[in-house]
Amino acid sequence: MEIDGRNRVIIEGVTPEIDGGRFAAKRVAGDVVTVEADIFADGHDLISAVVRYRRPGESEWREQPMKALVNDRWRAEFALEMLGVYRFTIDAWIDHFLSWHGDLEKRVDAGQDVAVELLVGRAMIEAAASRAKGRDQKRLRSYLEDLDGEGSADERADALFDDDLVALMARNAERTFVTSLGRELPIEVDRLRAGFSSWYELFPRSTGKLGEHGSFATAADELPRIAAMGFDVVYLPPIHPIGTTHRKGVDNATAATAADVGSPWAIGSGAGGHRAIHPQLGTMDDFRSFRRRAEALGIEVALDIAFQASPDHPAVTEHQEWFQKRPDGTIRYAENPPKKYQDIYPFHFESDAWRTLWNELRDVFLHWAAEGVRIFRVDNPHTKPLPFWEWVIGEVKRAYPDAIFLAEAFTRPKIMYYLAKAGFSQSYTYFAWRNSKEELTDYFTELTTGGVSDFFRPNAWPNTPDILTEFLQYGGRPAFLMRLILAATLSANYGIYGPAFERFVGAAREAG
Amino acid sequence: MEIDGRNRVIIEGVTPEIDGGRFAAKRVAGDVVTVEADIFADGHDLISAVVRYRRPGESEWREQPMKALVNDRWRAEFALEMLGVYRFTIDAWIDHFLSWHGDLEKRVDAGQDVAVELLVGRAMIEAAASRAKGRDQKRLRSYLEDLDGEGSADERADALFDDDLVALMARNAERTFVTSLGRELPIEVDRLRAGFSSWYELFPRSTGKLGEHGSFATAADELPRIAAMGFDVVYLPPIHPIGTTHRKGVDNATAATAADVGSPWAIGSGAGGHRAIHPQLGTMDDFRSFRRRAEALGIEVALDIAFQASPDHPAVTEHQEWFQKRPDGTIRYAENPPKKYQDIYPFHFESDAWRTLWNELRDVFLHWAAEGVRIFRVDNPHTKPLPFWEWVIGEVKRAYPDAIFLAEAFTRPKIMYYLAKAGFSQSYTYFAWRNSKEELTDYFTELTTGGVSDFFRPNAWPNTPDILTEFLQYGGRPAFLMRLILAATLSANYGIYGPAFERFVGAAREAG
DSSP: SSOOOOOOOOEEEEEEEEEEEEEEEEEEEEEEEEEEEEEEOOOSEEEEEEEEOOOOTTTOOOEEEEEETTTTTTEEEEEOOSSEEEEEEEEEEOOOHHHHHHHHHHHHHOOOOHHHHHHHHHHHHHHHHHHOHHHHHHHHHHHHHHHHSSSSSSHHHTTTHHHHHHHHHHHHSSSOOEOSSSSSSEEEOGGGGSSSSEEOOOGGGGGSTSSSSSOHHHHHHHHHHHHTTOOOOEEEEEOOOBBOOOOGGGGGGSSSTTTOOOTTTTTTTTSSEEEEEEOOGOOHHHHHHHHHHHHTOEEEOOOOOOOOETTTTTHHTTGGGGSSSSSSSOOEEEEEEEETTTOOOETTTTTHHHHHHHHHHHHHHHHHHHHTTTTTEEEEEEGHHHHHHHHHHHHHHHHHHEEEEEEEOOOOOHHHHHHHHHOOOOEEEEGOOOHHHHHHHHHHHHHSSSTGGGGHHHHHSOOOOTTOOOHHHHHHHHHHHHHHHOOOHHEEEEEETTTTTTOOOOSSSOOO | OOSTTTTOOEEEEEOOOBGGGGGGEEETTTEEEEEEEEEOOOOOOOOEEEEEEEOTTTTOOEEEOOOOOOOOOEEEEEOOSSSSEEEEEEEEEOOHHHHHHHHHHHHHHHOOOHHHHHHHHHHHHHHHHOOOHHHHHHHHHHHHHHSSSSHHHHHHTTTTTTHHHHHHHHSOOOOOOOEEEEEOOOEEEEEEGGGGGGEEOOGGGSSTTTTTTTOOHHTTTTHHHHHTOOOEEEEEEEOBBOOTTOOGGGGGGOOOEEEEEEETTOOOOOBBSSSSSGGGGGHHHHHHHHHHHHTTOOEEEEEEEEEOOOOHHHHHTTTTGGGBOOOOSOOOOETTTTEETTOOHHHHHHSTTHHHHHHHHHHHHHHHHHHHHHEEEEEOOOSSSSHHHHHHHHHHHHHHOOOOEEEOOOSSSSHHHHHHHTTSSSSEEEEEGGOOOOHHHHHHHHHHSSTTTGOEEEEEEEOBBTTTTTHHHHHHHHHHHHHHHHHHOOOOOOEEEEETTTTTOOOSSSSO
């Protein structure tokens, strides 16, 4: 038996706690986190409890006393000032001095002889005095003198009903038979924008004059208008070189014409891969100018990170071990049988070389982070292994605690939640398809209760380049206004795909 | 990095699981336990999953395949035949053969050329054949022959759309990149009576002729009547010698008269302590006769175990280290200031000698278990340390897996739940004070949903020697009938204190 049977206090039902501490609860800097737990013991003795916590990168424990609410629920709060992972735990113990002190008052009130009880308390105060230093020791000793003085037991007891003594004892009495929670629970603190942001998505190439390919320069001209609308994040679909092999045409036509610019998600060409810039958009310097111009307007640039390669991506030849070969020697292209996507090679995460693949993908984030980009919208994270995301987000945030990740996973609910637990700062939602009051109430109740909001931060989008709901197709301007106001008020993060949205473009390619 | 990044499957949300496996879920022998979990991975690949479990005392793992329900929820069942602690865990992995097999069908249906795909599947079947033995190996090889035969790729694929092949591959294919739950979750299997019982409480001393002290012999005469009413547990308040020092009189009078028999909960006298029998009730042989007579009628005897001592208990002199001394050298009697209970000495669980105290209290249970008693109603468990109960119930059930413990803890809800988690087989409830339809519905909904029923088995009592509700005081015979039927139908365990109950004795000592 390894336990000490005299540790009588039980601690359970801690919040915030996600899956037994397996994942971090999310907060933003400036938040005050409220920690609660069920804390109780046998019998009538009084309990004291503290939350102990460490700030990111610090080994020193800080402490906040917990207060009893009702029904054995206890609470403490502490401020989150730094970015990174805070860790907290809880200690609780039977407070023999408090118990004795409370009982003493009841005994005196009932007119009982407390002479012997005073001896019990005296021993506790004496022990605390011998542990205390300086002024605390002096003051504790003065209580001992009162206790040893003249007068009836009742009169001597009177001197002890004093908040000062209780505070002195809380500071100096030995904590005995302490129950520790036994685990450190993480709280990940992001910067405010992780929890409060308004996004504007646009294709830089669509900002040119009619019929001309846009660039970072023409896109930058849109920024004042975007800032004036109040957005603080401008998000660009992939800005990398686009492959030509099996390039798709308009409306997913399998054969592209010479005029077709291809899908920005078919990443990589002779001009480079995930660290390069599509030549028609400009140079890296042009990107930097765009970013600086945005920042001057209070707007941050978010990049789309889509981990897949066109057949022309440099990695396809330089790192064949990151792709899956078929028995005929060809590389397996993306499929969801019977659908085929020959312009896309997925990375093969079950490769023996998965470690170098993971490192490379991490380095893509680090490359853009070094370029000043700290917000990443991740394309289809649910088609890459979930453990990869937990690892890579952890790695990037270790280097850049201000990094923010938005998960573009319109998939089954448990996978969406898991991605959030694994580290994504924000998540796309089903908001676009929730129309009735009941649907919206149910959905946002689910997202804001039961602990979900501890890890899942919704980012509500009424439209995206992929999503134009029937509500917008048929509702006209009022529908666009309604959806914008709902997105911006139901969620602390929202975004639109423009300029289609603010121009109320509701015409569908085909009905429905 | 210690993980294998290729283990792509996630397992979470397991039921039954109590506090991350810290406590056992409760079932009874003959139950089939349903295990569920959320199991999912990235992408479209198909998953296979199994529950692995070990029976009590066995090291061999058994396995049950899990089936997908909806929304990434999976389920398996297995039968619980033995008493004791089963342990289960879950393994899940991407099933590459199943994924390939499903895709192959879609490709064939879409008229795609599957020649290369057949080579992919062939390699998997060949690997399985080389692992397989006997008949399985032969059959797998026959599929390989079909694959290598004449005919178009489509025709050769046709031979593979066969449940037999799927079953053969499930048995023989290597499981790669397996995600294990990573913990073994306990299920404690009790005998049926732990979950389905009807109790009758009586004081043997009250079964004598009017004015005479009853005994086991007179109590035994009540048994046929009790059996005829359908009860299968007869529960006796403490049967041990009763102390005389500070003996209480009628209605808790502080001074007893010579005629007062004292409280059976003031345990211990010169005649012995917790292992002895109150002389006026009879001898150990008389107790054995009583027990045998009950068992012949299909009734089991339950004893009340109250861990406290009268000042006359032998342990008070033999084991002073188990009691708390005050500074004046006296032993601390029970108090809830300003109330005093001088006829009771509590055991001091913070004693340095707590280990020998725990052992002694365990041995009290073992003593009566050796006497054939396997049901224990534990008095006020919430006034003894909760970790003690977890330990002692575990110890007793290790020796007597058929032991049943009923917690008499009418206290705060979290403590009642914790006692159940810590091991109590059944628990008294607030049923007696829930009167309206809404109160009853709310309360039993709480007890039967949200996982509570995995650890907390209510035992509903309309009355006890301590409890006579206003409903019974003022409701007359109809009230007694209603409460009996409610108790017996709302809960699978119920009990009454008789013969007051079945005689509709509703007169209160004082109003209310």
